[in-house]
Amino acid sequence: MEEGFEEGAFLGVAPTSSHADIVVVPLAYELTTSYGMGTADGPLACIAASAQVELFDAELGEDLPAGLSLHTVPVWEGEAATLLGQLDEMTTHAERYFKGDMFPLFLGGEHGILPPIVRAARHHPAVDGDLSRLTLVQLDAHADLRSHLDEEPFSHACAAARALDVGAGRLLQAGIRAYSKEEAERMESDSRIQSWLAKTTQHPHTGQPHWSSWLDALRALEGPVHLTLDIDGLDGTLVPATGTPVPGGLTFWQAVETIEVLFANPNAVVIGADVNEIAVQEGNPLTEFTAACLASRILAHHVLARREGRWIPTSANPSTVQHPAQQEKAGYFQLNFARDHRAQPL
């Protein structure tokens, strides 16, 4: 281990200031997993694997985090007795990182972390209480647009649908290759959703124009964006331990290109990101290492966006600080979604 290595910190990097410029937020959440288990251990495994990621970044010309103060906060574990209570707890936890003065990178945990993250993002100054301004960019094998799975509307298989339900304005998704009839119909009928299917973008002969149209859509985005990267969007060979590995997915470099193009857009501001469905497999660290590599790419491109003036922290520009007219406190999920077993003790 290198000198100055901080155990338990992402990239082994200790904060250089009491204020965080970038915050890595592990969320050990796994209540609705339907197939493989182990996503609750994923965030800390990813942080441990990040010790093996090379700090030097050729585009930055220096080591990450390139003079910024990177904080890795203690892992969040739900304490509430009900699923809906835990979603409210997670929202409250995430809110403190969406004030616009730091960039949050959440590590999950199952994809069920997305609706509370989106809910928390309403406090970001660029969103200013109106989540319809927020675009979600999703890499995923699954559309995550089910109304419910096994009678559970907050299943990871419903994450994108619930994120739209809580108010997100648009959803762009790529890598999609496993979805139900209901989801196919919603992709067609809901004008907020644009889906790039892996079958078209990954086709060995005809895929390139489809992939280019995905990148063009990212270049055309405006306003606040949250990037939600389900690690199973990558081909299953790269992420064998994820909850539901699926063949036929994105290459590592396509995920990197998505990050590069999104963060380079001068008209969009990426206010946060999550890398989710990280899971561990004994004897094979590939999944968490792949996740750590992509999380590092996200941090590097956030640093570039700052350098080039595309991300200005609100603390450096107090005139942009605004407050949502009516701060809705925790209790949103319990108030709005409470029905039958989800409000019952776990």
Ligand SMILES: [Mn+2]
């Ligand atoms: Mn997903």
